[in-house]
Amino acid sequence: MSFEIHVTGAAKAAVDAHLPTLITDLVASGITAGDGTLWGPEAEEESSKRLGWVQAVTVSRPLVPEIEALRAELVAKGVTRVVLAGMGGSSLAPEVIAQTAGVPLVILDSTAPGQVLAALDGDAEAGGLTQTVLVVSSKSGSTVETDSAKRAFEAAFRDLGIDPLERIVVVTDPGSPLDVAARADGYRVFNADPTVGGRYSALTAFGLVPTGLAGVDIAELLDEAEASLLEVAIDSPDNPALVLAAAIAGTSPRRDKLGLITDGTHIVGLPDWIEQLVAESTGKNGTGILPVVLLPVSPEVENKPDDLQIVRLVDEAKKFHLFEHHEGEILVSGSLGGQLMVWEYATAIAGRMLGINPFDQPDVESAKIATRALLDARPEPTPPAFTVEGVEVRVSDPELAASRTVAGVLDALWKRLPADGYVAIQAYVNRLELPQLLGLRELVAADSGRPTTFGWGPRFLHSTGQYHKGGPAQGVFLQILESTDVDLEIPDRPFTFGQLIQAQAAGDAKVLAEHGRPVVTLTLTDPQLEVLSLFEAAQ
Missing domain, CATH: 3.40.50.10490 (Glucose-6-phosphate isomerase like protein; domain 1)
Incomplete structure (x- = not known):
């Protein structure tokens, strides 16, 4: 499924106004080439070492057989329940990937005691803790929530006479405190690319290890993303990432609230992932784009505040029924892998348009x-x-x-x-x-x-x-x-x-x-x- 985008109203006017400059400035090809100067001198030190996500498909390919082999090994031992302890991008991307594939994956991204206990107790039909593998994901290796979950699971496994080394898999950056400690203890560790920030990590080990162990066809996900790479890399009016960035960041007066509506798409839960990507990337220096996850019947859809730009996620953007009812909206469709790649490019480009560094999180x-x-x-x-x-x-x-x-x-x-x-x-x-x-x-x-x-x-x-x-x-x-x-x-x-x-x-x-x-x-x-x-x- 190719990526499609249809813009009308203020969004189309924004595209008409900003797209030529984005093309002339070679922004898309610059990102693809790893040009850290695109966001200005203040951001250059950070941005120049945070563009690894552009190469995520190629870098992640060798992980696929390794993840599939570990899954086969676990399944052979009757370990079929996968719990993911992670926060932010390292849990939200796997949640979308697993839900869209219809594959069960328990997400533990909370410190609420009852929710932690539920993850520990498990579903009796799924075998509970005796048939569970825990994936601990932390880019920094010092995230308090994931460290706490790891400690709780280690103790629970030992109480059942299960060696935690056989049931806990770690995903982290090379050299992080978690990487050093986990390797010293003998845990199975997958290192992610350190040049990729957490919210841009959907197609790295953070997105692939938990979902691959749960049974998602992660090779197909990478294929979908790869199919969009040529589209997002070229400086062309047909580049969907350039169009999307201009539409969400270039309206005049600027609509700084972004309403995200799922309306018939096969992808489950994508707005929650987009929300963390766009909000954390752009919300700084007193500016930003605030994503607002909506239902098709939410009050904001009816009231249409002047500062709200609606993005409707559908299955066929250019054939979506009743266009006249969606005047002024941005209609978007595509495969899951394509959506992940296009939104990452578009968010980085929107950061350039807003004059901020989309790769830091100072607050x-x-x-x-x-x-x-x-x-x-x-x-x-x-x-x-x-x-x-x-x-x-x-x-x-x-x-x-x-x-x-x-x-x-x-x-x-x-x-x-x-x-x-x-x-x-x-x-x-x-x-x-x-x-x-x-x-x-x-x-x-x-x-x-x-x-x-x-x-x-x-x-x-x-x-x-x-x-x-x-x-x-x-x-x-x-x-x-x-x-x-x-x-x-x-x-x-x-x-x-x-x-x-x-x-x-x-x-x-x-x-x-x-x-x-x-x-x-x-x-x-x-x-x-x-x-x-x-x-x-x-x-």
């Missing part, structure tokens, strides 16, 4: 530092401004709590929205137990009247968290936490999973408030019961 570390400080000091939790019907309410500004009702606090938060603002819902809960929380996004979007994003914590800290702090000061933030008796020790660590996720939420709230972003934190003391009252308040 991600701030929340990690705040988390570590809270774990070290272990202060008493900040008392709530008030508690009503089992919901504890904390606010970054006392004026937000003046109403003493949840509905009133939410209304006060919406009033802090600028005309070009957005709402970010951040749910630090066990999403296996509270999946219905995702529906809160639709209610908040309707109630606030502005584009609304939804992120499961702490996953989003490794992606959209960069935009929240480094992007435009337009956002207001609603944290949802849960109070639960379920907790789990982290072996050889002085804190539990429950304490870790609480510190991550509090640390991010602290950093957001320091950046002048209004934050409301609602803690559900009886989550299953109080989620209903939360939905009522949001209406």
Whole structure:
């Protein structure tokens, strides 16, 4: 399936205005050639060593037989359940790849104790932990979430008399702390290309090892990506990456919110991967593009805010039915491998158009530092401004709590929205137990009247968290936490999973408030019961 893109309205005007310059400046061929000067002198040191993803298909080919051989070895021993411990791009890309292929892959990208326990306990029909292999993915090799998961699985395997060395596979950069320690311990290690940033790593070992072990035809995925390489490498009006970049970054006045809608495409979950790629790459220096994952019937689709550009992911962009109903939208179709490659090129090109470095993440570390400080000091939790019907309410500004009702606090938060603002819902809960929380996004979007994003914590800290702090000061933030008796020790660590996720939420709230972003934190003391009252308040 070739990649197709159809643009109309403001998006087409943006393409007409910017495409000739992108072609004249040889941007596409420059990226393909590894030209680190394309993003300006300040970005050159970083960008010049972060373009390895352009060669990912070629570099990753030798991994395929190695991964397939390991899968065959595991299956022969009855090990058929694959769990992936990773964060950000190293979990979101495999999730899309596995879901689209219809292959089961358990994603553990949370520190919620209940969710970790569910990954450890497993599905009885799938054999549970006795038939499980854990893939630990961390580019830096020092990610606290994946390190904690690895420790928990090691202990659980040993409790069952299983040698962790036979059941844990590591994916990391060469020379990282995890690489050094894992090799010294005797674990099976796959090294990824160190010239590829985490969010651009879909077609590297980070995307291929867990999905290949789960049973995805990863050779076919690479074939799909390879088929798009010639299209994205040429300086031509037909280059879909140039067209897409111009359409999402070049509108005038600029539409800095990007609505992503899945509408009939065979690819499952692609907007979540695009969200982390675009938000973390562009959200810095007070600018950026904010992806907003939407349903075809979301309030934003009906209201069409002036600053929202809709991208509709379909199966045949140039033959999509009822074009007249999608005037002004960007219609995109293609194979999964083609989508991954085109969006990576387009995001890097959009970064050039915005005048930023699309390969760094200067504001991600701030929340990690705040988390570590809270774990070290272990202060008493900040008392709530008030508690009503089992919901504890904390606010970054006392004026937000003046109403003493949840509905009133939410209304006060919406009033802090600028005309070009957005709402970010951040749910630090066990999403296996509270999946219905995702529906809160639709209610908040309707109630606030502005584009609304939804992120499961702490996953989003490794992606959209960069935009929240480094992007435009337009956002207001609603944290949802849960109070639960379920907790789990982290072996050889002085804190539990429950304490870790609480510190991550509090640390991010602290950093957001320091950046002048209004934050409301609602803690559900009886989550299953109080989620209903939360939905009522949001209406």
